[in-house]
Amino acid sequence: MTSSAVYVLAGLVLVLWLVRRWRCRLGSGERASRPRELANAELIYMEKLFRIEEPIRLVAKVDRVYRLPGGSLVLVELKTRRQDRPYLTDIIQLSAQRVAIEHQTGEVVEPVAFVTVLGPTSRRRWQSHQVRLLDEGQLIALAQRRRATLALRTDPAYATLVRACVGCAxxxxCDRPE
Ligand code: SF4
Structure with a gap:
C-alpha cells in the first residue's frame, strides 16, 4: 500500500469515528430528555419546520416528534428555564405545531404533548410535563382574536393571571388596576 493510500484510509477511519461519536452523543442527549411515557416511541423529527396556508397561515418549528407504536404522533417541546413548569405560551406553541403537522402531512397528532424543562443549574435532569393542547377551533379563534387586536378592531383583554403582569414590559x- 502506498503512503498516500495509508493517509486516505487513516482519514476515513477518523471521519467514521467522529461520526459515530457524534451519533452517540446525539442519541444519549435525546434519550436523557425523552419523556418516560415515550420510551417505546420512535423519534421521527428533530428541529423541523412545518408551514401551512390553510385553515390559517402558520409556520411552526418542532423540537421533537415521536411516533407511538399505534402510529399517531406526539410532540415534545424542550425548554431551558428557571421555573420547572409549562406555560400557557408553550401550550399555544405546541397546538400550532399540531395543526401545522396534521395539515401538512395528514398524520394524526395526539391532543396531549410534553413540555420538557431543563433548569439553568441542573445539567442532566430534564423534567417532562404532560399538557393538553388546544383543538384546531380554539387555535383559529385565538389567531383571529390576535389579528383583530393588532388591527385595533377589538379591545385587548387583561391577562387572566395577575402574576403574568409581573415583569411585563x-x-x-397598562390601565389594569393594581
Ligand atoms: S400588565 Fe401586561 S400582562 Fe398585565 S394586563 Fe397589562 S399588558 Fe397584559
Missing amino acids: FRAR
Missing part, C-alpha cells in the same frame, strides 16, 4: 402603560 407594558405594565407602566
